[in-house]
Amino acid sequence: MMEDENGKTSDVDIIRDEDYLSIDTLLPKEWVGMLMRQVIDEDVSSPALDFTTLMTEKFILYLYKQVSHNKTSKQLENLKYENVQKVLLEEEFFVYFHDFFQKPMATSEVKSKATKILTHQHHIGLF
Numbered sequence: 001m002m003e004d005e006n007g008k009t010s011d012v013d014i015i016r017d018e019d020y021l022s023i024d025t026l027l028p029k030e031w032v033g034m035l036m037r038q039v040i041d042e043d044v045s046s047p048a049l050d051f052t053t054l055m056t057e058k059f060i061l062y063l064y065k066q067v068s069h070n071k072t073s074k075q076l077e078n079l080k081y082e083n084v085q086k087v088l089l090e091e092e093f094f095v096y097f098h099d100f101f102q103k104p105m106a107t108s109e110v111k112s113k114a115t116k117i118l119t120h121q122h123h124i125g126l127f
Contacts, residue, residue: 020046025053032056 032053036044044052 022046023050023054025050026057029053 029049033044033049035056036049036052
């Protein structure tokens with residue numbers, strides 16, 4: 001949020017769509033885009049889709065570790081959301097991420113959630 005000369009705050013996009021070069025992700029962006037379209041009321045921008053896809057990858061990898069008990073990723077291909085729900089979401093980061101996909105949200109709410117997710121990404125670390 002930035003304050004203008006009149007003291008009003010406004011959303012500021014960190015990345016402008018027209019300058020953005022899409023990145024490669026491990027998860028299919030179509031799948032993440034479908035999830036996002038279920039919870040937001042506007043089109044999803046390329047930067048938002050890429051960012052959410054990367055965060056979803058980290059989130060899923062963390063949850064895999066929690067529910068897999070040292071199984072390989074190949075054995076986890078059929079992991080169901082019900083299994084994921086059994087994981088205790090004690091870390092603030094995961095509470096925010098869990099909430100991110102739970103209800104219809106306006107784009108501004110999505111940006112707010114994404115900012116919270118970004119500021120808590122150190123809970124996962126590198127992958």
